[in-house]
Amino acid sequence: MKDADDDQNVGAVVLAYHPDASLVGNVLALVPQVSAIVVVNNSPGAEPEVFEQLRGIAAVEVIDLPGNLGVAAGFNAGMRRVFETGHRYAVIFDQDSTAPPGLVQGLVDAYRSFGAGAGIVGPALRSGVTGHEFRRERGSGIGVRATLISSGALFSREVVERIGLHDEGLFIDYVDHDISLRARRRGLKNLKAFDVVLDHRFGGAVPRRLFGRDFFVADYSPMRQYYMSRNRLVLIRRYGFGAWFWEDLSYMGKAWAKVLLFEGDRPRKVGAFFRGARDGLRYDAKRRDQASGTTS
Template identity: 55%
Template structure:
């Protein structure tokens, strides 16, 4: 069977899951970019109401909205979409945040890499390009395909075989390090998580507010105290589950830079530091071996 025919069949058997939380009109453009690359799209609405209903009223064929009871979190939201996709017969699922935009051909490239690695494939994801600057992040540059410990959720390709083998996302983690836990679980099962450098995803981290520092433009995440609590708590939980591997040192450098910018330039620094300390305590007492999906 010609490769193009096989790839077309894989594309038809692929669903996209897009997680929405108080989305604005920009999500519609992202859905326009995603829809031609997959067989079907599931929008998981974590903030149902009149405003999001207005957006969904303009959606075309092949896009289904799954309204949740409220903000069930990233893990449970992705799981809801993945369950719907698998139940409808999809063999592959690509998951997206609402503010991530795939470049043309991204999903096909991920599917091609999965076909090359078959049963050994874990999570497969594209390289990240800043939606704010249009520049590929320095740590996201490379050639071909590389095995890595962890990948962010948005843009990740997950196969039915992978999910049946290791399970879904751990729902009580709620947000942040959900992707770390999933990837490290795949790695512990002997699977290879793969970064595909010639597939690109335009992505935003936090609010990405720009400031000037020593003549350079620097972007602040401006995460909420709730987000910082979960970041800190879940980082501790993941360390307790998987130890201090290569993933930790990369994450530690990213965390150091983020907290340096937070403490120097962001508002409500005291409240944010307090939330992180509460998260640290919560992570230390959390029953780390328990998982729920």
């Protein structure tokens, strides 16, 4: 989408952490849809081959961070670069998301058609493993949602100037919930564009089979279980028990049933959960990393 019209001026941010070769294909899928792509290398010591390939693609810029600074800092670094180079919109992606043709244009159209009060815009999600659209992602038109996941989220410059960037103190997990809920608190409506679909993978997507039925478990590491537990409590203390919490509680219950029944390394994951809960209660929930409040 290489339109000189400022309303159509979109830059993409792709966050990379020790990526495999599939990242190149996911970036190439974005090339016809945006005017610039910023790949943020958040993986110190990563093998250079993938990033060397990306540097050879026109309109792609690779930013090497000094270490693993976390999801929030990585997305912020890319979004700052997109806005610094004059783009009106930034759309952000995880490395394991694949954008079908027309996805970015669909997000921009949803934002513009909603008009005043539009906040963050996200696509419907389809499993990158099974090819099936998730149940709560089915619909048509535009719906208002309390929270959106990071991957595929479109931010206008106007929205970011109003709500700030991601809270880098959260590091990973619930970073997307936090910025979505902050947008709502500032009077904006987060939009789900149901007619725009993103192929996305959650976690390791490890296959399991029970009673003849195939399913997948995320198999998140103990570190991820720590941050999910900690940041969930931080958000409860910031925003209270809204609709977002009850949706998340249902998800958490199902996820932990899979952890306890089907995943390995259970003692460490359970220990990480309780350490995260302890630290979530100790965390200064009113504090946000100051970097989250600026685009430059």
